[in-house]
Amino acid sequence: EPEVTQTPSHQVTQMGQEVILRCVPISNHLYFYWYRQILGQKVEFLVSFYNNEISEKSEIFDDQFSVERPDGSNFTLKIRSTKLEDSAMYFCASRPRPRGDEQFFGPGTRLTVL
């Protein structure tokens, strides 16, 4: 069964450093998403991406964040200058079609900012 994959599974970084989280969505999916979950809190939407551009972003997704689909398979989330409060699980998700279909989540990247 096809699945969303994410690398790395765990990333430790120093405050102020840049990190890039990588995702490979399911191959025939067209809609891509990033969510985050701070430990003990609910899953929160960050950004959605379709047709090589951002279709929606949350208040969390400020200028420090960017997304890119550099080739036909990878979908990346970059945090330019990490803060302590960026420590969280980051989940990538993909969806085949826009209307009413469920999103499929990757296993997540645990980001720890020291």
Place this chain on the structure above:
Amino acid sequence: RKEVEQDPGPFNVPEGATVAFNCTYSNSASQSFFWYRQDCRKEPKLLMSVYSSGNEDGRFTAQLNRASQYISLLIRDSKLSDSATYLCVVNEEYGNKLVFGAGTILRVKS
């Protein structure tokens, strides 16, 4: 008011019990509804979509009441492996973000 509200639990039940979770959502224009399951420190996994007509998948039954903005999940004959956090999830607009509740913790004990 929270967008998606759930009782956090935990619900501690014996094996074989029937347990029900409820959820309310604030946006009356919400389009689609789901229950996801999340195990500790893992990704959310789709359990089932929820339709106004109600739907059943084995031991799991989900119901949607649009007038009351209320979603429910019933688990019959609970198994130890059902222990997890159950997330009520709403899609406010087709094609866009999912809005998650904080989850309800279920612990099934032998």
